[in-house]
Amino acid sequence: NAGVMQNPRHLVRRRGQEARLRCSPMKGHSHVYWYRQLPEEGLKFMVYLQKENIIDESGMPKERFSAEFPKEGPSILRIQQVVRGDSAAYFCASSPGRVADTQYFGPGTRLTVL
Amino acid sequence: LAKTTQPISMDSYEGQEVNITCSHNNIATNDYITWYQQFPSQGPRFIIQGYKTKVTNEVASLFIPADRKSSTLSLPRVSLSDTAVYYCLVGDIGGGADGLTFGKGTHLIIQP
Numbered sequence: 001n002a003g004v005m006q007n008p009r010h011l012v013r014r015r016g017q018e019a020r021l022r023c024s025p026m027k028g029h030s031h032v033y034w035y036r037q038l039p040e041e042g043l044k045f046m047v048y049l050q051k052e053n054i055i056d057e058s059g060m061p062k063e064r065f066s067a068e069f070p071k072e073g074p075s076i077l078r079i080q081q082v083v084r085g086d087s088a089a090y091f092c093a094s095s096p097g098r099v100a101d102t103q104y105f106g107p108g109t110r111l112t113v114l
Numbered sequence: 115l116a117k118t119t120q121p122i123s124m125d126s127y128e129g130q131e132v133n134i135t136c137s138h139n140n141i142a143t144n145d146y147i148t149w150y151q152q153f154p155s156q157g158p159r160f161i162i163q164g165y166k167t168k169v170t171n172e173v174a175s176l177f178i179p180a181d182r183k184s185s186t187l188s189l190p191r192v193s194l195s196d197t198a199v200y201y202c203l204v205g206d207i208g209g210g211a212d213g214l215t216f217g218k219g220t221h222l223i224i225q226p
Contacts (some may be wrong), residue, residue: 004157018147035216042201043216091157102148105157 004025004094004106005074012112019086021109025094032075033093033103034067043091049075064084073101082113118202123221132189134220138203139183147178147185150201150218158201162187189222197224 002076005024013019027033029050035043060067064082067076079086086102089110093103119137119150126132138147146165151166162169164185165175175188201219 041220042199045215089155094156102160102163103158105159108155108157 004092004104005006006090006106006109008109008110009107011112012114013082014114016081016082017088018083019111021077021079021090021092021111022073023077023094023106024035024102025092027077028097029094029104031095032098033095034075034077035093037089037108038099046077077086079111082111084104084113085112087111117204118217120200120202120217120220122207122218123223125223125225126192127225128193129191132168132192132196132222132224133223134187134200134202135184136187137184138202138204140181141182141204145204147176147181147182148203149174149176149187150203150216152199152201158216161200191226192222194224194226196222198222 001089004026007094011019031069032049034046036046047054047060047067048056049063049067051068051069052071064080067075077090089108091105091108093105095103117138117140120134124134124190140193147161148163149161153160162171162174162176164178166178167183169176177186185202187200199219199221201216203216
């Protein structure tokens, strides 16, 4: 049973470009979470999705950031018009059910904005 | 207002037992307590989860007093490979994302 997969593992973008981060949850998991981690900081919750629905996006910046989890395919975190401050590690996690269930994390995508 | 409070860092030696305590004074009735471990450049990994009293698995024990305002992660006979950041989370089983703040965790350093 493959774990949570994220790609790309490393992504370099220039200011103003778009970044698309993909996350494939573990088989059988219908809940996906996205987190951002700055260097030397803890993980900051961004958004919680179930299939085709955003359940909680209280941690998402109001502009430029969006997330989706379509019926088919991976979850996508999209950052438009990236700025240097978006440089961070972005982790995706999945769980079989509710929030308090164990979350299984992917290896992360490290975004660098030049 | 932070939901959990942990020491920023701890040091210990190989073979010792390490206890990391997390304070969660405002824990709610529906909240579970979960601990994660994170190595550099990797995603966090689940260690243990509990609601009250004591939970033990193959890698750790979790002690939760009756008032549930704190919890202690106990790592028996640590090794160098246990050097990592340990996060304590308090999560609402009702489905809200309030408990999904990892904070800065406790940086545990194990020395030979």
